[in-house]
Amino acid sequence: MTSKKKNSRRKTILQLHKILGLSTGIVLFIVSITGCLWVFKEEVESFYDDYKYVTPKEEDVISASVVKSIAEAVIPNKTIHGVIYGKPHEAIEVVFYEAEPEVFYQSVFLDPYSGEFIKKTDNDSGFFAFILKGHLRLWLPDAIGSRIVSYSILLFLIILISGLFLWWPKNKKNWKQRLKFDWNTKTRWKRKNFDLHTVTGFYIASFGLILAFTGCVMAFNWFYFIAYKATGGDKAPQFIIPKSAPQYVSQAYDTPIYDKLIPKLYTTYEHAKSFELHYPENDSTSVLVEVSNSKGLYYDMDYLFFDQHTLEEIETTSIYGKYKHAKFADKVIRMNYDIHIGAIGGIAGKIIAFLVGLICASLPVSGILLWYGRAYKKQVKVVAGKVRG
Template identity: 35%
Template sequence: MTFKQISGKLHLWLGLGSGLVVLILGITGCLYAFIDEIKPLVYHDSMYITVPANAKRLPLADLQVIAQKAIGEDKALQVAEVPTAPDRTVYFRTVKVNEDKIFYNSSLTYFYKVYVNPYTGSVVKVENTKWEFFNVVVNLHVNLLMGPNVGKKIISWSVVIFVIMLISGLILWWPKNKSAMKQRVWFKWKKDTKWKRKNYDLHNIAGFYAMFILLIIALTGLVWSFEWFNKAVQWTANGGKSAPELPALTSDTLDLRPYSMDKILHTALQQDPTATSLFVTIPKNNKAAVSVYARNANKPYFTSTSTFYDQHSGKLLRRSTFSSRNNGEKVLSFNYDLHVGSLLGLPGKMLAFFASLIAASLPVTGVYIWWGRKNKKTTKNKKQAPRKTAMSVPA
């Protein structure tokens, strides 16, 4: 067998084995591509309020108490999102995961969000995020609605197979000469062009144009899938050196002042005045530092900053910006933006959307090609089989 024939066999059997997972990844990738643009429209009533005249915002600590009562004392709140726009609600969330369980319903014990009016303190909505549409889409994308111990492994190795298929697909696509190249880069359909030919072109030509974008999406997915791949990327970016681990941050346990959530929020806003949202972690105990993730929704995610504070005094302990990170951390900062296409803004998201759509179509068109060739061989063998005559029938 030639190298191209081996690539063909590899492409076929790996495709048949991982096709369903690739189909799911492609469809869910399409659905998630414009989540930042769709959510404010779909959940407008939860996210937006009318600002009362001459109203003042309540302290964030008071809003936390209100949200905790709404969700129940048995579910400790973990994160607060504080938008800087005056007409936005503040929401608190709490999540509990049981990694020992296999299926989504039992592995994600609960996931709730509480939306609160920052002026009146009224609870706008208590959302069961476990079954919220986009959260289900994300979990289907990352673990097939199964536990992280099972579903994530299936997804991870399916992505590895998909990378191999992209490379083998390029080998199969590569024409023997320049004249054949024209048929591989453009759809030359006529009125009498049969569907089999159209399907073949959809698989080969569309797959070729989407291949480079899909390769980026797949490789950035592997950064989250495998710790060794993550470390290898950082090691390479750092010139063959492992980045030193930063010491864990804790608050001064001798400081017995109450948790200073509002002071921390005020300092965080001074640190990042252009942020449109601040994600504030709620400490689990008396020692934990408070982290604030500041993001500007009009800019890519890699421009976001992270700051850490003493929970009692509100003192700034550490600030991480893109420019302050080492090369390995900078590369990882780009990972999400590359994966979803937001690095190039709306055009990049559109490219990611159409590439994901093509990825979802590849298993379908590929199976149709395989099925057509299989039936063609079966029909050809039947035609070539010798017919029995009276002379050939044993007595």
């Protein structure tokens, strides 16, 4: 390829990089800042969540049906999403959620032994709820904001790839200059800003691509499907709750049969961190129990389904079943959220995700300043030429 063609291609990519960067800059700044703040949500909330803990006792925990009646008395006429049973020293959390006509998302905490009401919380308000709304939809109506965020993240993939192409030095002499800050007392702020944009952009590009890619997996169904199939997935990639078998013989129970599930699971899954039971939605759906096997992680959860009439375990054709049955492609998709927030790497992974988010937020700022500096420089030249003329 001739030098002229290379320069022409570089100019085209630079123009694309500039247009996409300027058009999505504000969105990417907000999404990046809110994302890096969200990373440490659990750690921050642990400083003021004493209501989630109780004094453990050598007693059986209250049954799921009793939990349901107590919680519905606290918050009547609302839908219970699930009941979370934790360790002996943890309170039972009953999660209420409705998406329409408007979002209702609250939790009720109960003493697991006496059923005594401890606290009610509004999960859709507060600092981190505010941060999440900004991250997902820019605090705009969901139909508008979520779409703007989704397509901006998709464009961010192109911005990062084009940025790497533009970063690549034309010759070996420039390699050293592109890999580190070579500043001194004479270095002007424009040069420093250029280095901040290019050098930091290069070092976080691979991590930025991972964050953007995992974000797109959550934002677009078609992206999710392609990512799953591309890694060799052969199961149903969506969440499927199987049906219970028809009940031909009428059976009378003093209490719902699902009351036997949690005591049984405590014995079967001794090392589990928590169990989230979901009441059957109607007479034909199964009972879902999500078994959390790791603190702060979601990918290795076991999703168990039980016939609501017999408690016979039902297998699912979905990727969301028992983790030990998950194949490579299933694990990749199930890890997506944990990768996105850095939790997959523990506290070190979260620190990396935080720093990458922070630097990603700086790129639109330094990029806009870079564009403004060049545009301003051109204006000065034009004005100076007219004055001389």
